[in-house]
Amino acid sequence: MPLLSLRNVTKAYAGIPALRGVDLDVAAGEIHALMGENGAGKSTLIKILAGVVAPDTASISIDDRPVTIDSPADARRHGLRFIHQELSVVPALSVAENILLGRVYPRRAGVFVDWRTLNGLARDALETLGITHIDPRETMARLSLGDRMLVKISSAFLADAGAPARLYVMDEPTAALTRDESERLFKVLHGIKASGNSVLYVSHRIDEVMTLCDRATVLRDGKPIDSGLLSGITHDDLVALMIGRKVGEAYPPAGTGPSAEIAYERPGLAVRKGEIVGIAGLSGMGQTELLRSILGNPGKAWTSGIGYVPKERRSEGLVTTRPIYQNITLPHLQAHSLGGTWLTPRRERQFAQRLGEDVRLRAAGPRQIVLELSGGNQQKVVFAKALGGEPRLLLLDEPTRGVDVGAKFDLYTIIRDMTARGMAVLLVSSDLPELIGMADRIAVMRDGEITTIVSAKGLSEEALLNLCYGRSAAAA
C-alpha cells in the first residue's frame, strides 16, 4: 500500500502543458527520488503537492484515503512537509521565529509570546538534524548561507501533535550545504525511513541520489518515463532516461585551442582570444568581486565588448516580469534601436529569436514572460543576453549552478562555440570537474588575490582542491 499515490496529474501554464498525466507512488518507509531535467515538471508537481499551485486535474491519496490539497495548510494537515529549493527566510527575524514561521506561536496568558517555549521548540527541531552550533535566538541575517539552509530544513522537522508528518518533500536540499552538513541530513533521512515515513527527494546530483534513494521516478516533458529501483541501474542509464538520449562525454571537446593574441589583460591575469580561464577557490575568496571589478561600470563594460553572466540569475540576471526579448536586448538597446532612442520591437524579437536558437532556448516565443520558463531556460536567456553584443570577453559566474544535465551540456557547447569564434572566457565555478573539463588554464584565488595559475590539462580534482586550500598541488 503506497503512502502517497498520485494519478493523472495535469497542469498547463498559459496553454503550455507542464504536467501531462503524471502517476506517482511513494511507498511507506522509502526515500523516493524524483528526477528529471529542468522544465520536466518536478517543481510544478511539488508545488501542487504543497497546495501552492492548483492542478488542472489530479487525484491524490495518502494512506489510501483520497484527499484534496487546496492550500499549504491542507498539505500540512495531511502530513506533508516541504523543503523548497528557494531559500525563503526572513533575515530580520530570529532563527526560532523563522523555524516557526506560519505556525501559531506558543503563548503566555493567551496574549504574550512565550519566547522560552518558542526557542525550545526551535532548538528541538535543530537537534533533530544534530545541529547545536546555531542559537535559536540569533538573527537570521547573521547566519551563513549554509546555516540558513539548515534552519530552513529543520523547520520541516518541527514537532506537530495535530498532524504527524508522513512524507517529507525535499527540493535540492543540499544545494547550499557542505559535505558534512549533507551527511548529517542523510542520516536524518535514513531515520525517517526507518520510522516508516517517507521522503520524496529531488536533486540534480545524481551520485547523491544513487547512494541515498531506494527508488526513482523520472519525469521528462511533464510525463513519467520510468519508475523503479535504483539498485539495478547505472549513473549513465539514469542520465539517459532523464535527457532522453545517450550520454557521451560530460564536456564537449575543445576546439583548436586559444590563439596567441591577448584579449584581456590586467596585472597578474591575461586571457588570450579563444581561451577559457577558470577561476577556482573556496567559496567567498573574491571570485565574484574579481569579475565585478573587471566589469567596472556595467554601462561602459557592455559597450566595450564585455558580456556578463552574474551569479544569481533571478536577482541579478533577469527582469523576470518582462518578456524574453526585452531581457536579451536590455544591455544592447543602444545598438538595437533607432538612434539609441526609438524602440524597434519587431527587430528586437528577430534578434532575440536568433540568439535563442543559438543557445537552444526552449520557449513559446520571444514574447514569453521569463517567469514562466524553467531554471535552465532562464539561464539560457541570461546567456543569450551576454552573447548578444558579440563580446570579446565573456565573464561567467557559476553559469551552470542549479541547471540540469541536459541544459548544462547545452551551455558548455555554447561556451565552446564562442571560444571557437575567438571569444575569451573567464569562468568562475565551484564545480571542480567543470573547471578542469572546460578551462584551458585555472587561476586559484585566496583572500581576494590570484595566488597561482596552472594548466588545466591533466590536473586532478584533488590537486586543484589542494591549491584552493593553499597547499601545493602535490600535497596529500
Place this chain on the structure above:
Amino acid sequence: MLRPIRGGRLMGRFLRRYGTLAGFVLILIFFSVRLPGTFMTAQNWLNITQQLSMLLVVAAGMTIVMVMGDFDLSVGSMASLSGVVVAVLFSFGWPIWAAVPAALIVGLVGGLINGAMVSLVGILPFVATLATLTIFSGAAFVVSGGRTISGRAIPDAFGEFARGGMPLGPVSIPNLTLVALAVLIVTWVLLEQTTFGRRLYAIGGNIEASYLSGVPVRRLKLLAFSLTGLSAAGAGLLYASRVASANPTQGSGLMLNAIAAVFLGSTMSEQGEPRLLATVIGVLILGVLDNGLTQLSVDSYVRQILVGVIIVIAVAGSSLSKTARR
C-alpha cells in the same frame, strides 16, 4: 477524483485582467440609466475631460516614476507652488511667455531635487518626497505671502486660455483637454516607444539586474523624477489658468488622486505594472464617479467615502486573484 477547475480559473484570469475595466463599464451604464439625457452627452464628457485635465497631467507624470517602482508625494504641493510662482511673476509684470516657462523650470528643478535625493543620496522616495511635499508647500506660502493672488495681476489672456477651446463641429474641445491629451501622447510615446521607457520598466522589474545590464539607473531616476516635477508644475499652471488665480493650497488634492489612479490602472495588467493607458482609465473612473455622483446630488463627503471604497475593491480584487493559487 478529477477536479474540473478550469472554468473557475479562466474566470479569475478574466477578472484579474479586465475586472477594473468591467467595473468602469458598469459605472458608465449605471450613470447612463440614472441620468438619461445629461450623462452620456458630448458636452458632459467635454466637461469631465476638462475637469480632469490637471489630474490627467499629474497622473501621467506619476506613472513615469511608478513604472520604476518609486512614487512622488510632492506633486500636489509642486502644482500649488508653480501656480503661485507664475502669479507672482505676473504681478512683477512678467509677460506670459516668460512667466510660464519659469514656473515650469521650478517644477523641473523641484523634480530634480527629488530625483537627486532618491538616486544619488539613496533616500527612500516616500521619505524624500514627503520632505519636499512640505518644503514646496511652505515655499508656496512664502512666495505668495499666504494670500490668493488674483484679479489685475493675472493677464486676461492667461485666464482666457482655460475658457477657450478648439471648435469641432457643434462642440468646442476645451484647451485644457487638448493640453492634457498632448501630455498623455508624449508620455505614452516616452514610456512605450523609447529606450527610456523600456529601461524604466526594467528598473521597476529588477533594479539590480538592470544596473548590471548597463542601464544608467541613477541618471534615469533623476530624469524620471524631473519629468514628474515638470508635469506637476504644468498641472499647477492649468489650474491657475482655469481659476485665473493662484493660492498656495490649490494643488493639494492632486497627489492622492494621482496615486489612486495609477494603482487603479495597474490592477489591469497581469504583472501589476503601471501602464499609461490604464492610468487614464483610472483617472476616468475617479472623474466619472465625481461627475455622476455630483449630478445625482450625492453629498461630497459621501462621494469621498464611495471613491475610497471603490479603490479598495479594485485593488483588493486584483491582488486577491493574484495571490490566489496560480
